[in-house]
Structure formats: C-alpha cells, structure tokens
Amino acid sequence: MSQNTVTRAVVIGHGHYLPERVVENEAFTQTLDTSDEWIKSRSGIERRHFAAEGEMTSHLAIKAARAALETAGVGADTLDAIIVATSTPDLTFPSVATMVQDGIDAGGAFAFDVQAVCAGFVYALGNASALIAAGQARRVMVIGAETFSRIMDWTDRSTCVLFGDGAGAIILDAQSGNGTSDDRGVLSVDLHSDGKLRDLLYVDGGVGTTGTAGYLRMQGNQVFRHAVEKLADTANTALSRAGLGAGDVDWVVPHQANIRIIQGTAKKLGLSMDNVIVTVQDHGNTSAASIPLALSVGAADGRIKKGDLIVTEAIGGGLAWGAVVLRW
Structure with missing residues (x-):
C-alpha cells in the first residue's frame, strides 16, 4: 500500500x-463534616496545591511554559502560537495566553484561550494539531492552567475537597x-459536547448574569454516570480513527x-491500571491542567518514553468531552 x-x-x-502550598485532606476537617478517609474513598485525592494570594493562572502557566521550553531545548522566539486551556482566567479579557506570550517573550506567536472546562486541554490539543496540519503554524505551545481554588464554595464539602490549582x-x-499509526505525533482527535447537560456542572456567576465570578456547582452522581461511558466511548472512537485498538495503548493519560472514574474507564477499555498515569492523589482535580500535568509527570519520571502510544481523554462542564490519540 502506498504511503502519503x-x-x-x-x-x-x-x-x-x-503552587508551593500543599493542602492535605486533614485541613478540611477543621471546617467541614468530612474526613481524610471520606475524601480518599470517594475520590482518591489525598492532597492538592493551592495558589498563593496574588498568584494567578497566568503565573502558573508561564512557569509551566518555561519548563516546557527547557525540556524541548528551544527558544520562545521559535513559537508560532500559544493556546491556553483555562476556565479560571486572571481577567475577563485579555486571554491568559497573551499574558504567557508576554511573560516568556514569545513575540512572534499569536495567542488565544480555549474554554471547555476539564476537557479544555483535549480541545486545545485538537485545535493545535489542526493548525499544524493546515500549515497555519509550525510550532505550538499548548498549556492547561487553572486556579479552581478561586471558584470554590468552602461550605460545600461535595465539591471544595476535589479541586486544586496547577499548570x-x-x-x-x-x-x-508517513500517514500511518506508526507516526509520532497526534494521530486522531474526537470531540463532543451536549449543552442540554450544562446544569450538571457549572459556575453560578458570570459577566452577563451576576457580574461576579460565582462558585462551582456540581451534581456529582450524574457527572459520574455520564463520565465513564462517554470517556470510554470517545477513547475507543479516537483509537478506531487512528486504525488502532485498546491493545495498542501503552499509556492512558x-x-x-x-x-x-479513572478505574471505571480503564476497565471499560479493557486496560490494566498499570497502563494508566494517575496523579489525582497528589494534585486533585486541576480541570484543564490535569492532563498536561500528568503527561509531564509521566514523561519526567521516565514512564512515558519516545514512541509510546498514548490515549488521553477528559470530560467537563458543558458537558464537553473528547479524546486524543498520540504517539510520544
């Protein structure tokens, strides 16, 4: 068969x-009817990081960006575009991405934000891949960065113990x-959304409603019910589009x-947890930052190696969900 x-x-x-500040589960027992065991058994979370006062999403994103430039061994002046996935921007506008562009001195890059909540990084990665495939950009930095601690209702024990900050x-x-599944890089993308399910996970504030940032609200059981099925389906669809199956996967991130949810999705895919990068115990749910955090941790500690096949999937408010298959 000819290859293109x-x-x-x-x-x-x-x-x-x-962020430097680490908050263990025990800290919540002072003000809420909860326990370390209750939080761990329901979420797997043991600790999370919270941004310091005055430390904003753009600050976290800039530090992650500098670290990525260092491991790549390239200068910021070689970037054509910067895409930041976030639901907790510093300001209503301009975008966090423009602040990163200035912060790392990437004067030649156009910059914009993507907002798809927890699915934001998958959406941003899909868009970055499309920009490259179309010839619109040759080198793109994709960042997930969040300060969800700023939109927590600290009296709601069902949500405030779950989230953390990071980039x-x-x-x-x-x-x-060569146009085959042996290629390195993004091999396939599968994205979905359903606005009818928006009330399952949302923030009760905004520019056009309350004029305030608002607080995160979630129907946890309903989100869980949708998550496992939709995540397994989108991962399988993305793999199928790449001409691959679950048996070809080295890592689910x-x-x-x-x-x-992570365990349920792996089981539905027929994969062992030995093939899953898990960081939720140390980071909590960092929304759009969670996948790039896990990718970076997995690559930094030597688990993710060049040539490994990775499937990454996410679901968040919207509802928005999707998966990307890539070879590292």
Whole structure:
C-alpha cells in the first residue's frame, strides 16, 4: 500500500508547575463534616496545591511554559502560537495566553484561550494539531492552567475537597509522517459536547448574569454516570480513527477527576491500571491542567518514553468531552 507524507504535530517538550502550598485532606476537617478517609474513598485525592494570594493562572502557566521550553531545548522566539486551556482566567479579557506570550517573550506567536472546562486541554490539543496540519503554524505551545481554588464554595464539602490549582504545558512541532499509526505525533482527535447537560456542572456567576465570578456547582452522581461511558466511548472512537485498538495503548493519560472514574474507564477499555498515569492523589482535580500535568509527570519520571502510544481523554462542564490519540 502506498504511503502519503503527512504533517504531524509531534511533542518535543513538556513542563509543569504546581503552587508551593500543599493542602492535605486533614485541613478540611477543621471546617467541614468530612474526613481524610471520606475524601480518599470517594475520590482518591489525598492532597492538592493551592495558589498563593496574588498568584494567578497566568503565573502558573508561564512557569509551566518555561519548563516546557527547557525540556524541548528551544527558544520562545521559535513559537508560532500559544493556546491556553483555562476556565479560571486572571481577567475577563485579555486571554491568559497573551499574558504567557508576554511573560516568556514569545513575540512572534499569536495567542488565544480555549474554554471547555476539564476537557479544555483535549480541545486545545485538537485545535493545535489542526493548525499544524493546515500549515497555519509550525510550532505550538499548548498549556492547561487553572486556579479552581478561586471558584470554590468552602461550605460545600461535595465539591471544595476535589479541586486544586496547577499548570502543564507541551510544545508541538510540525514534522513529516508517513500517514500511518506508526507516526509520532497526534494521530486522531474526537470531540463532543451536549449543552442540554450544562446544569450538571457549572459556575453560578458570570459577566452577563451576576457580574461576579460565582462558585462551582456540581451534581456529582450524574457527572459520574455520564463520565465513564462517554470517556470510554470517545477513547475507543479516537483509537478506531487512528486504525488502532485498546491493545495498542501503552499509556492512558486521563483527566484526573476521580480515581473511580479513572478505574471505571480503564476497565471499560479493557486496560490494566498499570497502563494508566494517575496523579489525582497528589494534585486533585486541576480541570484543564490535569492532563498536561500528568503527561509531564509521566514523561519526567521516565514512564512515558519516545514512541509510546498514548490515549488521553477528559470530560467537563458543558458537558464537553473528547479524546486524543498520540504517539510520544
């Protein structure tokens, strides 16, 4: 069979940043009717990081961006675009991405934000890959960064114990592939949303309603019910589009929302938890930052190696969900 040369978006660098302040589960027992065991058994979370006063989403994103440039061994002046996935921007506008562009001195890059809540990084990665495939950009930095601690209702024990702050970044480079599943880079993308389910996970404030940032509200049981089925389906669809199956996967790098969702999705895919990168115990749910954080941690500790096949999937408010298959 003849092979056609295609342009792939290949990962050449990764980095992450977590705020210095670490909050163990025990800290919540002072003000809420909860316990370390209750939080761990329901979510798998043991601790999370919270941004310091005055430390904003852009600050976390800039530090993750610098780390990614370092591992890639490239300068910020070589970037054509910067995409930041976030639901907790510093300001209504301008975008966090423009603040990152200034912060790392990437004067030649256009910059914009993507907002798909916890699915934001998957959406941003899909868009970055499309920009590269279309020839619109040759080198794109994709960042997930959040300060969800700023939209927590600290009296709601069902939500405030679940979330954390952090940022992760990758750099994608346009490289030639043969058009087969053996290529390095993004191999397939599958994205979905259903606005009818928006009341399952939302923030009760905004520019056009209350004029305030608002607080996160979630129907946890309903989100859980949708999550496992939709995540397994989108992962299988993305794999199928790449001409691959679950048996070809080296690593699942899922959105780190809840250990039970992660376990349930792996089981539905027929994969062992030995093939899953799990960071939820240390980071909590960092929304759009959770996948790039987990990718960077997995690559930094040597688990994720060049040539490994990765499927990454996420679901968040919207509802919005999707998966990306890529070869590291």
